[in-house]
Amino acid sequence: MDWSQLFSVAQLANALALASLLTILASGLALIFGLRDVMNFGHGAFYMLGAYAGYSVGKLLGFWAALIVVPLLLAVVGAVFELAVLRPLQKRSHMDVALVTFGLALIIGPAVHKVWGTVPLSVEPPPVLAGSVQLFGTMYPAYRLFLIAVGFGTCLALAGWLKFTRSGMYTRAVSQQPHVARMMGVNTDRLSLLVVCLGIAFAGLAGVLAGPYLSVDPGMGASILISCLIVVVVGGLGSIGGAIAAALVYGFIQVIGTVLFPSLAVLAPYLLLFGVLLWRPQGFGRGRVA
Amino acid sequence: MPGFTRRAFGAAATLALAAPLAFAQPAGGPIKVGLLLIDSGPFATYAGLMESGAKAAVEMLNAEGGAGGRKLELVIQAHSGTPAAAVAAATKLAQQGGVSVILGQTQSSHSLALVPKLDSLNVLQIDHYAQSNDLMTKSCAPNYFRVNTPDALSTRMMQEFVKGSGAKTWNLISVDYAAGQSFSKAFGELVGGLGGSVQQNLFSPQGTTDFGSYISQLSKPADALVVTLYMSDGQSFAKQSRQFGLFDKYKLVLGNGFATDFQLESHGDNVLGVYNTLSWTPELPGARNQKYVQDFERIAKRRPFYTDADLMVALEAFRAGVVKAGSADPAKVRKALEGLKIDTIFGNVEMRAADHQLIRQHGMAQVVKGPGGKNIFQMKVLKSGPEIYPPASPECKASS
Numbered sequence: 001m002d003w004s005q006l007f008s009v010a011q012l013a014n015a016l017a018l019a020s021l022l023t024i025l026a027s028g029l030a031l032i033f034g035l036r037d038v039m040n041f042g043h044g045a046f047y048m049l050g051a052y053a054g055y056s057v058g059k060l061l062g063f064w065a066a067l068i069v070v071p072l073l074l075a076v077v078g079a080v081f082e083l084a085v086l087r088p089l090q091k092r093s094h095m096d097v098a099l100v101t102f103g104l105a106l107i108i109g110p111a112v113h114k115v116w117g118t119v120p121l122s123v124e125p126p127p128v129l130a131g132s133v134q135l136f137g138t139m140y141p142a143y144r145l146f147l148i149a150v151g152f153g154t155c156l157a158l159a160g161w162l163k164f165t166r167s168g169m170y171t172r173a174v175s176q177q178p179h180v181a182r183m184m185g186v187n188t189d190r191l192s193l194l195v196v197c198l199g200i201a202f203a204g205l206a207g208v209l210a211g212p213y214l215s216v217d218p219g220m221g222a223s224i225l226i227s228c229l230i231v232v233v234v235g236g237l238g239s240i241g242g243a244i245a246a247a248l249v250y251g252f253i254q255v256i257g258t259v260l261f262p263s264l265a266v267l268a269p270y271l272l273l274f275g276v277l278l279w280r281p282q283g284f285g286r287g288r289v290a
Numbered sequence: 291m292p293g294f295t296r297r298a299f300g301a302a303a304t305l306a307l308a309a310p311l312a313f314a315q316p317a318g319g320p321i322k323v324g325l326l327l328i329d330s331g332p333f334a335t336y337a338g339l340m341e342s343g344a345k346a347a348v349e350m351l352n353a354e355g356g357a358g359g360r361k362l363e364l365v366i367q368a369h370s371g372t373p374a375a376a377v378a379a380a381t382k383l384a385q386q387g388g389v390s391v392i393l394g395q396t397q398s399s400h401s402l403a404l405v406p407k408l409d410s411l412n413v414l415q416i417d418h419y420a421q422s423n424d425l426m427t428k429s430c431a432p433n434y435f436r437v438n439t440p441d442a443l444s445t446r447m448m449q450e451f452v453k454g455s456g457a458k459t460w461n462l463i464s465v466d467y468a469a470g471q472s473f474s475k476a477f478g479e480l481v482g483g484l485g486g487s488v489q490q491n492l493f494s495p496q497g498t499t500d501f502g503s504y505i506s507q508l509s510k511p512a513d514a515l516v517v518t519l520y521m522s523d524g525q526s527f528a529k530q531s532r533q534f535g536l537f538d539k540y541k542l543v544l545g546n547g548f549a550t551d552f553q554l555e556s557h558g559d560n561v562l563g564v565y566n567t568l569s570w571t572p573e574l575p576g577a578r579n580q581k582y583v584q585d586f587e588r589i590a591k592r593r594p595f596y597t598d599a600d601l602m603v604a605l606e607a608f609r610a611g612v613v614k615a616g617s618a619d620p621a622k623v624r625k626a627l628e629g630l631k632i633d634t635i636f637g638n639v640e641m642r643a644a645d646h647q648l649i650r651q652h653g654m655a656q657v658v659k660g661p662g663g664k665n666i667f668q669m670k671v672l673k674s675g676p677e678i679y680p681p682a683s684p685e686c687k688a689s690s
Contacts, residue, residue, distance in 0.1 A: 010509070014502035118335050120522045122529065122556050132535050141533035144502070214499040215529065217522040219331055223497055258494075258503040263466070266495040 009136045011255050017144040019251030020151020021206055021213065025224065026231040026243040027158055028202030034175040034238030035195045036086055037094065042101040044225030045108035046200050050074050050207020051216045052116045055123050058211065063126040066208050074204025075197040082196035087189070109221060118218050123211030143212050150209060154202070155244050162240065171195060175238060230269050234276045239285020246284055320363035321356070321618040323348065323605070324383035324413070326376060326394030329368040331497060333395055335521055336597075339552060340395055341366065343598035346589040347605050350582070357612035362605065365389050376400035377407060384411035390618045391416055391608050393601060398422030398468040401434070408433035414620045416608055418600035421469045421547070423476065426645045430686040433624060435641060437607055437648040438600045441473040444546050444567045445480050446678050447652050448516075450671060451565060455542045457513035458486045463504055463527070464518035466493035473518050473546055494523065501527045505534045514542040517564075524548045528560035537563070549657050552595040554665055561657050561665075568655040568667055570596040570636070579635045599635060606634045607641060607648065628689055639675060643689050644682035649675035 029043045050070050057066040057073075085104065089097045124130065125143040132139040162168035173181040174188050182188055214220065231250050235242030253272050257265035276283060325344050327337040348362045356362055365387040369375035376396060383389045391414045396404065401420035408415055408431060417425065417436040426440055460481050464470030470493060478488045489512045492504050504527075508515065515537070519527050524547070537543050545566035549557060572583040572594060582602060586594040594602075607627065612618050615626035629643035639650045653672035660666035 008506060010506040011503055014500070014506060017502060018500050118338050120335055120525045120553075120556055122525070122558050122560075124529075124558070125533070130533075132533065139535060141530075143533060212529075215522050215526040217335060217525070219334065219497065219522065220499070222330075223499060254500075255503045259507065262493055266466075 009138045010140055011259065013135065013140055013144060013148065015248075015251035015255040016148045017151075017213070017251075018254060019247040020148045021210060022224075022227060022231050022247040022250060023151050023244050024154050024202050024206040024209070025228045026235065026247055027155060027240055028199035028206075029228055029232050030235065030238050030240050030243045031158075031171075031195050031202075032199040033232065034240075035171060036090075036192055038086060038101065039094070039098045039229075040101045040199070041098055041225065042081075042104040042108065043199075043203055043228060044221035044223075045105035045112075046074060046077065046203035046221075047207045047210070047224060048112055048218075048221030049077070049108055050204030051123075051210050051220060052112050052121070052207075053204070054208035054211050055116070055121050055216050058123060058208075063123075063208075063212070067205070070208045071201040071204040074207075075201040077204075078197040078200030079193060081200060082193050086192070086196060105221065105225075109218070113218050120215045120217035123216055125212035129212075147209055147213055154205070155240075158240060167191065167194060227269060230273050234273055234283055236283025236285025239283065242283050242285025249284075318360065320361040321612065322363050322365050322387060322389040323608070324380070324387055324389035324392040324394070325364050325366045326379055326383070326392060326396055326400075327366060327368045328371040328395045331371040333371055333397065333521055336552060337368065337395060339595070340597065340601070342590045342592070343586075343594065343601050344393070346586050346594075347598070347602040349589055350585050350602075351605055351609055353585075357609040357618070358616060360612075360618070362609075371397075373399045373403035377403050380404050380407070380413070380415075381411060384413040389413060390620055390623065393418060393604050396420050398425070398472075401425055402429055402468065405429055405431045405434050412620055414608070414624060416604040418597070418604040421473070423472050424468075426647050427683040427685045430645050430683075430688040432646075432688050433620060434688065435607065435627060435646040435648070437603045437650065439567070439569050439650070439652045440647070441469060441476055441546075442680060443652050443678055444473065445476040446680070447567050447654055447671065447673065448477070448544060448546075449480055449484075451542070451544065451654060452480060452484055452486070455514060457542055459512040460486060460488045460514050460516060461490040461492075461508050461510070461512040461540075462488055462516045462518070463490075463492045463494065463508060464516075465520060465523060466495050469520075469547075470518050477516060494519065494527075496523060498523055499526055501530045502534075505531055505536050508536060509534070509539060511539065513540065514544065515540045516544045516546065517548040518546040520547050520550075521553075524550075525553060525556060528557050532560045550595070550597075551667055552597060554657065554667070557657075557665070559665065562659070563657060565654055565656050565670070566667075567652065568596060568669065569650070569652045570599040571655070571667055571669055573669075574636075574651075574672075576635065576637055578633070578637075582635045603634045603636055603639075603648070603650070607632050642679075642682060645686040646688045647679065647682075649679050651675055652678055 032040050053070045054066045057069050129143040129146050133142045170186045170191050231243055231246045235246035253268045257268035328334050348364050352361050367379040367383050369379035380392055396419045398420040401417055414433050418438045421441045423440050423442045462474050464474045494504055543564045545564050549561035549564045549566040610632040611623040611627040615622035627641050630641045631638055636650050639648055641648050651674050653669055655667040655669045657665050658668045
């Protein structure tokens, strides 16, 4: 057991990098749940689709273009998802809709394998972020620092949108009191379309960012979905702030587990979930989309 | 109604009597060969390669007349990748598929779970995938044969490098399951025996995607690094290690199933300079090997990898057993295979009677830049089977 490793800058940054990716993904998931009351089990598949699309667009137009184009493409996919799946099923039970999203993941996965194959694809960071930089005396990959910046930058932008814009205010209102908001004249259908597009675009953004960070492989959607669900539940269902806090705790617990209790590291997120559900079943957050 | 009852009874009785024969292999019909594939998790990635390699091998052997005049027929069964799922899939292959032999993507944990069931399923397993040492010692079994190289052999191959490298301190990272654990233990003993020491001995769960915290731990200085990570785990580790500049901190980086030939293209320059155990390359001498490579490329439309070669040899061994036994009956083939000298693409090699291990070659290769700028393996050491295989373990009671 090497306690000194825990206090290294590199390990701190490792935890933040993982937390950033989870934050982007979990924010999208929390947004959709907050407004639509749908636990989207297809979120991991959308993330995978984003990563593979990022690979192709990146090869064609470069990484920076992929970072813009792919979230936009996924937003269009999100629009189709809202109009063709969620809206027609909005009067069905939560379980029905959750199962449909699960089924969607089962369709997207093999479709992606058919198009891109099953061999992992290698996505390298853009040249400017390819190497390592000095970080308080430690050489650390520049791309991971970029990921941390984008991850938390995205969260700040999301928080700003929710707090300071009219549509953000409507989103908060609908997620907390949908009937009252509707009576006050908020067009909930249009708002749902916007939020689902945004949530799925976030999955696409996370997918593109994951390419040079992790690997683009057929199992990437399923493995991250579990982490993402843990973050959303620990953060408090539908809570954006809670999801950010939970992603940070998740990242640190994962790193601490790997360093101090390697054989138990794989259980650490589940222990976190177990502990939080016992201690504070509503999660870290203070309410939906807050 | 009375007429119907009598006829129905007659038909039912005929069907009932014929049912057990439905899955038995007819004497002159094709011999069914079961192929287990994994369709989820990191190993699913290469199931397609395994399938195309198996189809090409079967086509080649059938073109040579099959086994004892009977054609070989592949029966494919995919499963989720857990040992329990592998056992269920193998049971289906044996009981419903009517196969005589099982091959495929059997990780060590799968083979260790399958071995005790083979006898009751009346099926042989010719393993070309699992590397665990236990399968040639305490867990070996009469119906289990292996043609690929076990971990013990990889460590023996590495011994020369460990000695010659001058490295005294070592860091290890291995996948946290049977193969990784057994290799790490054997390698630790090897280094200890040569007066060196293992400083970091890390295990990462299968399916790990972010290796950042492991790489930071491996940044603590040592002379050399040994990586036993497979498939997408290995690929993620290689890419992230390059971003951290990890390999530059070591004089020597050894891979065990890490920088494999079927991943070389997708690894890119991330594994340039890494030494890896490698048991076969298409360039190895021998007319049969050259013909295999040519035919394989024509049929599968890609170059063969060492895993394809191991699978081909498993089928060649099975064919030799069937020819000698004059039957595809697993009990007879088992007996025929023990101590059999077999002509394969590896040359003439022996299936050792005592522990059912094929005594075949193994080597070490380095990833270098090829003439066209593509990364290739350059064989650095290649040893014949008798030079490197340890004697059969007295713990193994496989021989009939």
